[in-house]
Amino acid sequence: AQKVTQAQTEISVVEKEDVTLDCVYETRDTTYYLFWYKQPPSGELVFLIRRNSFDEQNEISGRYSWNFQKSTSSFNFTITASQVVDSAVYFCALTALIQGAQKLVFGQGTRLTINP
Amino acid sequence: EAGVVQSPRYKIIEKKQPVAFWCNPISGHNTLYWYLQNLGQGPELLIRYENEEAVDDSQLPKDRFSAERLKGVDSTLKIQPAELGDSAVYLCASSSGLAGRNEQFFGPGTRLTVL
Numbered sequence: 112a113q114k115v116t117q118a119q120t121e122i123s124v125v126e127k128e129d130v131t132l133d134c135v136y137e138t139r140d141t142t143y144y145l146f147w148y149k150q151p152p153s154g155e156l157v158f159l160i161r162r163n164s165f166d167e168q169n170e171i172s173g174r175y176s177w178n179f180q181k182s183t184s185s186f187n188f189t190i191t192a193s194q195v196v197d198s199a200v201y202f203c204a205l206t207a208l209i210q211g212a213q214k215l216v217f218g219q220g221t222r223l224t225i226n227p
Numbered sequence: 228e229a230g231v232v233q234s235p236r237y238k239i240i241e242k243k244q245p246v247a248f249w250c251n252p253i254s255g256h257n258t259l260y261w262y263l264q265n266l267g268q269g270p271e272l273l274i275r276y277e278n279e280e281a282v283d284d285s286q287l288p289k290d291r292f293s294a295e296r297l298k299g300v301d302s303t304l305k306i307q308p309a310e311l312g313d314s315a316v317y318l319c320a321s322s323s324g325l326a327g328r329n330e331q332f333f334g335p336g337t338r339l340t341v342l
Contacts, residue, residue: 115269146330154316155230156270156333202269212283215331217269 113207115218123224132188134203146204231334239340245307252321262318
């Protein structure tokens with residue numbers, strides 16, 4: 112099966128705390144891409160990062176960092192020193208070849224609430 | 228650069244009525260996607276266009292849903308007749324290059340309520 116699991120449905124933390132959003136994926140493809148998107152209350156999904164299956168280097172962008180581990184099929188996302196503006200639903204996604212076509216398969220999302 | 232534009236943002240109709248959604252992708256993006264997002268779920272692909280050709284419509288319920296992208300730019304998604312279960316957010320996205328590799332840019336969506 113080609114699927115993405117985000118086990119954390121909702122997370123609530125106080126501002127300035129660090130928070131990690133988990134993402135576990137299943138795929139039979141040897142080449143694939145993983146993504147994280149942010150969906151604020153406005154509804155528009157905002158692209159955060161893309162990682163291909165051959166690049167296991169962790170990435171840091173400001174307060175955001177991503178940890179990709181093929182051994183555990185995980186692609187976790189950490190926000191350091193969280194801010195109220197980080198409140199949103201976050202989706203992890205995987206490209207998958209399904210019925211002969213490339214599709215983007217999303218997890219169910221994690222609703223993150225940062226309290227002041 | 229303008230992002231993906233969708234209209235209307237909200238639509239309320241009664242069941243059995245027709246409804247149409249419009250999407251204008253980012254200029255130069257040859258690939259256009261329509262997704263369905265139910266409450267508390269991730270988006271699910273309905274149809275993907277490469278220019279004006281629908282290359283993946285395997286998950287589009289063709290008995291009541293139709294889509295077109297006549298000139299390879301903007302696109303319309305139609306439901307006729309709408310059912311109660313069609314209440315959801317309909318998202319449009321676009322990308323350049325190979326599907327699956329490049330990031331998709333999403334519009335704000337149309338929230339459909341069927342009464």
